[in-house]
Amino acid sequence: MSFRSPFAISRRVWANAATSAMRPVPRNCLAFGGNQRYGMATAVPPVTQDAAGSKGPTAMVFLNMGGPSTTAEVEDFLGRLFADADLIPLGRFQTYLGPLIARRRTPKIQKQYAEIGGGSPIRKWSEYQCEEMCKLLDKMSPETAPHKPYVAFRYAAPLTETMYNQMLADGFGNGKGGRAVAFTQYPQYSCSTTGSSLNELWKWRNRLEGKRASGEAEPAGAIEWSVIDRWPTHPGLVEAFAQNIEAQLKTYPEEKRKEVVLLFSAHSLPMSVVNRGDPYPAEVAATVHAVMQRLNFSNPYRLCWQSQVGPKAWLGAQTQDTVMEYVKRGQSDLILVPIAFTSDHIETLYELDLEVMHEANSPGVKRAESLNGNPVFIQALADIAHAHLKKGEPCSAQMTLRCQGCKSDRCLESKKFFAGKQHGSLVM
Ligand code: FES
Numbered sequence: 001m002s003f004r005s006p007f008a009i010s011r012r013v014w015a016n017a018a019t020s021a022m023r024p025v026p027r028n029c030l031a032f033g034g035n036q037r038y039g040m041a042t043a044v045p046p047v048t049q050d051a052a053g054s055k056g057p058t059a060m061v062f063l064n065m066g067g068p069s070t071t072a073e074v075e076d077f078l079g080r081l082f083a084d085a086d087l088i089p090l091g092r093f094q095t096y097l098g099p100l101i102a103r104r105r106t107p108k109i110q111k112q113y114a115e116i117g118g119g120s121p122i123r124k125w126s127e128y129q130c131e132e133m134c135k136l137l138d139k140m141s142p143e144t145a146p147h148k149p150y151v152a153f154r155y156a157a158p159l160t161e162t163m164y165n166q167m168l169a170d171g172f173g174n175g176k177g178g179r180a181v182a183f184t185q186y187p188q189y190s191c192s193t194t195g196s197s198l199n200e201l202w203k204w205r206n207r208l209e210g211k212r213a214s215g216e217a218e219p220a221g222a223i224e225w226s227v228i229d230r231w232p233t234h235p236g237l238v239e240a241f242a243q244n245i246e247a248q249l250k251t252y253p254e255e256k257r258k259e260v261v262l263l264f265s266a267h268s269l270p271m272s273v274v275n276r277g278d279p280y281p282a283e284v285a286a287t288v289h290a291v292m293q294r295l296n297f298s299n300p301y302r303l304c305w306q307s308q309v310g311p312k313a314w315l316g317a318q319t320q321d322t323v324m325e326y327v328k329r330g331q332s333d334l335i336l337v338p339i340a341f342t343s344d345h346i347e348t349l350y351e352l353d354l355e356v357m358h359e360a361n362s363p364g365v366k367r368a369e370s371l372n373g374n375p376v377f378i379q380a381l382a383d384i385a386h387a388h389l390k391k392g393e394p395c396s397a398q399m400t401l402r403c404q405g406c407k408s409d410r411c412l413e414s415k416k417f418f419a420g421k422q423h424g425s426l427v428m
């Protein structure tokens with residue numbers, strides 16, 4: 001079996017990387033997108049004093065990893081991805097190894113993006129979902145209207161700093177105050193994903209309007225942030241997943257339908273992150289259980305993990321191995337269900353559709369559609385946001401607890417900031 005996940009690194013590259021680790025890397029390899037253009041599908045109007053709602057306007061900021069919209073953006077995207085120790089811990093040589101691995105991987109990953117249409121659709125879907133959610137929120141929560149859509153990606157345009165500058169230009173913060181909600185688009189919390197995005201948001205907040213920007217005093221009239229940090233079992237999310245699975249089940253002959261195995265697939269994590277106490281595996285399992293409960297446990301199912309990178313131990317069983325093993329045993333009716341992402345991306349369109357399903361070479365191996373523009377899902381996003389705005393809490397209680405093995409001051413300070421005066425003292 002010759003499975004290669006989109007970002008997998010060969011042992012040869014690792015060996016070369018290790019020997020080259022001490023070579024200095026040109027500065028421009030580490031300079032990420034400072035001049036990226038920010039472009040929402042719909043222009044955000046400036047904040048005005050006569051906003052419709054008594055507590056509005058409210059900025060709704062979708063956080064996600066992002067993906068290169070064109071093949072030309074692949075190298076910058078990979079450079080940021082491999083430089084992020086929250087996502088891919090490479091130890092003390094991260095600064096050298098990250099850009100090196102990114103450069104080596106670029107041609108192959110560019111080819112993969114070319115095969116799925118020339119780029120990732122994640123920006124298109126994120127902007128659409130956020131705009132549609134804001135339209136619903138304007139009706140559901142007129143007092144906090146207008147709700148203004150923003151997208152902040154961790155590794156691709158629009159980057160967090162670009163989004164933040166756009167918010168300041170639109171009239172939020174800079175002495176004028178205003179409310180913003182950071183809404184993670186990872187339903188299940190991991191310090192590698194949501195944690196990394198929040199650390200980045202906290203960093204840019206400090207640079208652009210925190211103590212550092214104003215000398216040393218905490219400035220008045222800065223943006224007031226709150227966070228929707230996880231929503232793994234929200235009924236609307238569960239319903240959207242369940243409907244997509246039911247639609248795919250209907251494509252099998254009725255007499256075979258009950259025997260189809262549902263294979264839930266989520267992005268894997270290094271075991272070092274799992275053993276540090278990361279909440280992600282438990283939260284993904286909670287989503288799977290909730291979806292199966294909604295389906296009345298109609299089919300046998302398993303949770304497996306995809307897209308591991310590098311030679312270290314990652315959480316398994318691997319999706320590819322699972323599919324091949326079941327097919328080998330004669331169970332060739334399988335539905336792959338991407339359970340930890342809210343739209344299509346390279347891990348669904350390339351890794352599952354073009355690698356796993358191609359290698360399985362069986363017409364019974366199929367994939368449930370991703371959530372993308374699903375109206376049930378977009379209503380769920382609006383319900384989650386509405387409940388958050390009504391509750392007035394800065395974040396969930398769960399956000400205040402650091403991983404047992406966390407030694408990061410950045411995590412500590414960023415969590416204290418987002419937990420606010422109300423819950424900051426609980427962070428430990
Ligand atoms: Fe989990 Fe820091 S690594 S809180």
